[in-house]
Amino acid sequence: MVMKPSSATEKPEEYDDDYDIVISNVHIFDGQKELSGLYHVGVRGRAISSISDTPLEGRATVDGCGGWLMPGLIDTHVHFINPWVVRDPDSLEDFIHNTAPAVLDLFLEHGVTSIKSVGDATTEILELRAKLAAGVMRGPRLFVTGCGITGRDGHPASTILGGNPWYRARAAGEVDSAQMMRDLVHHLADRKVDAIKLLSEGGCWCPGSPKYLWKNAVFPIAVELVRLPTKILRAGVETAHERGLRVTVHTVQQDAAIEAVEAGADGLEHGVAIEPITDKALIDMMVERGITYTPTLWIHDEMHPISRPNTKVMLDAGVTIVLGSDSFAGRGKWGSNTIEEAELLVAAGLSPLQALAAGTSIAARHLDRSDLGTLAAGKRADMILLAESPLNSISNLRTLKMTILSGEILVDRR
Numbered sequence: 001m002v003m004k005p006s007s008a009t010e011k012p013e014e015y016d017d018d019y020d021i022v023i024s025n026v027h028i029f030d031g032q033k034e035l036s037g038l039y040h041v042g043v044r045g046r047a048i049s050s051i052s053d054t055p056l057e058g059r060a061t062v063d064g065c066g067g068w069l070m071p072g073l074i075d076t077h078v079h080f081i082n083p084w085v086v087r088d089p090d091s092l093e094d095f096i097h098n099t100a101p102a103v104l105d106l107f108l109e110h111g112v113t114s115i116k117s118v119g120d121a122t123t124e125i126l127e128l129r130a131k132l133a134a135g136v137m138r139g140p141r142l143f144v145t146g147c148g149i150t151g152r153d154g155h156p157a158s159t160i161l162g163g164n165p166w167y168r169a170r171a172a173g174e175v176d177s178a179q180m181m182r183d184l185v186h187h188l189a190d191r192k193v194d195a196i197k198l199l200s201e202g203g204c205w206c207p208g209s210p211k212y213l214w215k216n217a218v219f220p221i222a223v224e225l226v227r228l229p230t231k232i233l234r235a236g237v238e239t240a241h242e243r244g245l246r247v248t249v250h251t252v253q254q255d256a257a258i259e260a261v262e263a264g265a266d267g268l269e270h271g272v273a274i275e276p277i278t279d280k281a282l283i284d285m286m287v288e289r290g291i292t293y294t295p296t297l298w299i300h301d302e303m304h305p306i307s308r309p310n311t312k313v314m315l316d317a318g319v320t321i322v323l324g325s326d327s328f329a330g331r332g333k334w335g336s337n338t339i340e341e342a343e344l345l346v347a348a349g350l351s352p353l354q355a356l357a358a359g360t361s362i363a364a365r366h367l368d369r370s371d372l373g374t375l376a377a378g379k380r381a382d383m384i385l386l387a388e389s390p391l392n393s394i395s396n397l398r399t400l401k402m403t404i405l406s407g408e409i410l411v412d413r414r
Contacts, residue, residue: 043407076322076366101139151176273310299325322362385402
C-alpha cells in the first residue's frame with residue numbers, strides 16, 4: 001500500500017515547531033552500528049535534523065512501535081532498461097511510460113531508496129534521472145554511468161546486445177583506441193554522469209579453450225571476444241579521474257582484476273567469479289588503495305559457485321565489500337533481488353551488520369555521496385522502518401513497514 005505523509009498522525013497546519021516528521025520509539029541501525037535503546041528521529045525538510053533518546057514533537061508523528069529504523073538500501077549495480085523488449089523508439093517509449101513506473105515502485109516497496117545504473121542507454125537513463133530528480137516520476141534516487149564502455153565487439157555489445165543493434169548503439173560504448181576511450185569518457189562527463197563503467201572482459205571465460213569465449217546458458221552460441229587492451233583501459237581510468245569521476249571495472253578473471261586495479265580502478269564489478277583468488281598482490285593492492293569489491297552474487301551464485309568463497313577471501317583480508325545485485329529484466333523481482341543479494345552476502349560469510357553496511361554506508365561511499373547511507377543529523381532522510389531486527393536475521397529486511405525518501409513517506413504498511 002502506497003501512501004503520502006498524511007498517514008502519519010498530523011497536527012494542525014498552524015502548529016509550528018522544529019520538525020516536519022518525527023519517527024518515535026524505534027531501534028536504530030545507523031548504517032555502521034546498532035544504537036542501544038529506543039530513539040526518536042526528527043526530520044526537517046529533506047534531512048534528518050535530530051536523533052534523540054527523549055521524545056520529540058513534530059507536525060506529524062509516526063509511532064515506530066519498537067521497530068527498526070535504518071538507512072534505505074542502496075543497490076550499486078542494476079541494469080534498468082530491458083534490452084529484450086526495447087528495440088526501437090516506440091518500444092523504448094512504451095517501456096519508459098508503461099513499465100518503468102511499476103519497476104521504480106518495486107524498489108521503494110522493498111526499501112531500496114537509491115540505485116546505480118551501470119550500462120543503460122545514455123540519453124534515456126539520463127532523462128529518467130532528471131524526471132526522478134524533478135519529481136515528475138516517483139522512484140528511488142538514481143545514479144548513472146550511461147553506457148558501459150567496452151572494446152570493439154566486446155561484452156555486452158556482441159553478446160547480450162548482439163541481436164539488438166538499435167539498443168546496442170545506445171547502451172554499449174565500443175572503442176578500439178586510447179583516443180576513442182578518452183573522447184567517450186569526456187563526452188559522458190560533459191553529460192554529467194555520476195561515474196564511469198568500463199568492461200575489461202566478458203561474463204564467462206571457458207577454461208581449456210584456445211580463445212576467449214563468452215558463453216551463457218541463455219544463449220546457444222558462444223561468442224569470441226577480445227579483452228579490452230590495458231593501454232585503452234588505463235586511458236579510460238585516467239581520463240575519468242581527470243574529470244573527477246570514479247571508475248568501476250567489470251571483470252571475472254583474476255588477471256583482468258589485477259590489470260584493472262593496476263590501471264587505477266576505484267572498484268571491481270563482479271571481481272573474480274570464475275576461478276579461485278590466489279594472488280595475494282591483488283588483495284594487498286585493493287586493501288591499500290581502498291578499492292571496492294562488488295561480488296554481485298545474485299547473478300553469479302549459481303553460475304559461478306566460486307564467487308562466494310572468493311567474497312569471503314576478500315572480506316577476511318579487509319577488502320571493502322559493496323552490495324550490488326546486477327538486477328536486470330527477466331529474472332527475479334526488482335527490489336527483492338537487492339534483499340536477496342544481502343542474504344547471499346551473509347551466506348558468503350558476512351555478518352548481518354556487515355551486509356547491511358555494504359548496502360548502506362559503504363555503498364554511499366562507493367557512490368561518493370557522504371549525505372547518504374547513514375542515519376545522523378544533517379544526512380538525507382532516506383530511511384526504512386522494519387518490524388523486526390535485520391541484525392538478528394538479514395531476511396528481516398523483508399518486514400518492511402515504511403519507506404521514507406528525502407523526508408517523504410512513500411510506502412506505509414503499518
